[in-house]
Amino acid sequence: xxxxxxxxxxxxxxxxxxxxxxxxxxxxxxxxxxxxxxxxxxxxxxxxxxxxxxxxxxxxxxxxxxxxxxxxxxxxxxxxxxxxxxxxxxxxxxxxxxxxxxxxxxxxxxxxxxxxxxxxxxxxxxxxxxxxxxxxxxxxxxxxxxxxxxxxxxxxxxxxxxxxxxxxxxxxxxxxxxxxxxxxxxxxxxx
Amino acid sequence: xxxxxxxxxxxxxxxxxxxxxxxxxxxxxxxxxxxxxxxxxxxxxxxxxxxxxxxxxxxxxxxxxxxxxxxxxxxxxxxxxxxxxxxxxxxxxxxxxxxxxxxxxxxxxxxxxxxxxxxxxxxxxxxxxxxxxxxxxxxxxxxxxxxxxxxxxxxxxxxxxxxxxxxxxxxxxxxxxxxxxxxxxxxxxxx
DNA sequence: TTTAATGGAATGAATATTCACTCCTTTTGG
DNA sequence: CCAAAAGGAGTGAATATTCATTCCATTAAA
Numbered sequence: 470x471x472x473x474x475x476x477x478x479x480x481x482x483x484x485x486x487x488x489x490x491x492x493x494x495x496x497x498x499x500x501x502x503x504x505x506x507x508x509x510x511x512x513x514x515x516x517x518x519x520x521x522x523x524x525x526x527x528x529x530x531x532x533x534x535x536x537x538x539x540x541x542x543x544x545x546x547x548x549x550x551x552x553x554x555x556x557x558x559x560x561x562x563x564x565x566x567x568x569x570x571x572x573x574x575x576x577x578x579x580x581x582x583x584x585x586x587x588x589x590x591x592x593x594x595x596x597x598x599x600x601x602x603x604x605x606x607x608x609x610x611x612x613x614x615x616x617x618x619x620x621x622x623x624x625x626x627x628x629x630x631x632x633x634x635x636x637x638x639x640x641x642x643x644x645x646x647x648x649x650x651x652x653x654x655x656x657x658x659x660x
Numbered sequence: 661x662x663x664x665x666x667x668x669x670x671x672x673x674x675x676x677x678x679x680x681x682x683x684x685x686x687x688x689x690x691x692x693x694x695x696x697x698x699x700x701x702x703x704x705x706x707x708x709x710x711x712x713x714x715x716x717x718x719x720x721x722x723x724x725x726x727x728x729x730x731x732x733x734x735x736x737x738x739x740x741x742x743x744x745x746x747x748x749x750x751x752x753x754x755x756x757x758x759x760x761x762x763x764x765x766x767x768x769x770x771x772x773x774x775x776x777x778x779x780x781x782x783x784x785x786x787x788x789x790x791x792x793x794x795x796x797x798x799x800x801x802x803x804x805x806x807x808x809x810x811x812x813x814x815x816x817x818x819x820x821x822x823x824x825x826x827x828x829x830x831x832x833x834x835x836x837x838x839x840x841x842x843x844x845x846x847x848x849x850x851x
Numbered sequence: 852t853t854t855a856a857t858g859g860a861a862t863g864a865a866t867a868t869t870c871a872c873t874c875c876t877t878t879t880g881g
Numbered sequence: 882c883c884a885a886a887a888g889g890a891g892t893g894a895a896t897a898t899t900c901a902t903t904c905c906a907t908t909a910a911a
Binding site for chain 1: 856857858859860
């Protein structure tokens, strides 16, 4: 097996295990077994578990943002841009439940809080699409005049809950329902 | 110290510790110290850690629902009822950050999923206020015709994110802002 | 043959849980 | 009314388990 393949196997196994059982139900030994690799081998690729966890998060972001921004046109009207981003995000979550679960775990842990705090300072360059959209929308008087954090919450809160529900098998979202849901989010933020 | 006081001390210490550090950053020994109690004592009141965790969750629900339902009038119009419940919920979360953090921890763990799954079967008698409200609203054509799970998401998703933001010190919500936020949630669910 | 990579047993730290004992309150017997 | 005994809550050191991480004998690559 090539070196990069082995690394990928480890990352994949870590994603699966952690998404399914949480950080604390995912011992290194279990990840190693699932990756078909010795426990010690993991430490040849990642200094320690924390670093593996952070690297995995970054890797997921590296898939998520390009997916959402595919075909995104920053010059179009606010509404259209919002629907694009919102639907993209929800679709990504629904199609990649492991990534979604992992992101949730991450954000509900000290890692996540630290990350967000860091990003409040220097904007990270990817979430900026959203921030910019909201700021544009406010100044054009298309969106409600609320703090950006609140607009974020109105837009993404429902997406997160809906995704969680589907993954736990409490709902099944089809394309029409996705459309309607993001439309409803729009109703929440628009003026 | 009376027996019930001691039990209360244990529960209080567990809430503090878990809300602050998560389930796994809250060893029994730490909870015991904070409660001013021997580690073994906890096991006189709770069979094991899992049972303590569940009991604590139920206790929080036992405070939350009465708070929200205070002054709630099931005969009033849908909109009014929704604003009442929504504002009540958000206020409770903002005023009781430990409870909120705990609830979040709980729902993002296997405990939470299991609980919700159980409740889908036999409706639990307290969340029913919300379910009833949404079902009424749909049949009266006041609310969007969407699955109840989606309406839940639209209504509570933003509340949860906004509460989390304030607790992590990313926003500060005052009364006006609470009002506007719940109003925006209403815009999301109304037809 | 030499070097690097690998696997997985060994290690030690952290943890939940148990249990033998202490101490105080209540009950009993005189 | 008092002293002795019983009951049971409380304790925290001891135990058993679970982990992340390290180490080194073995294997593969060069």
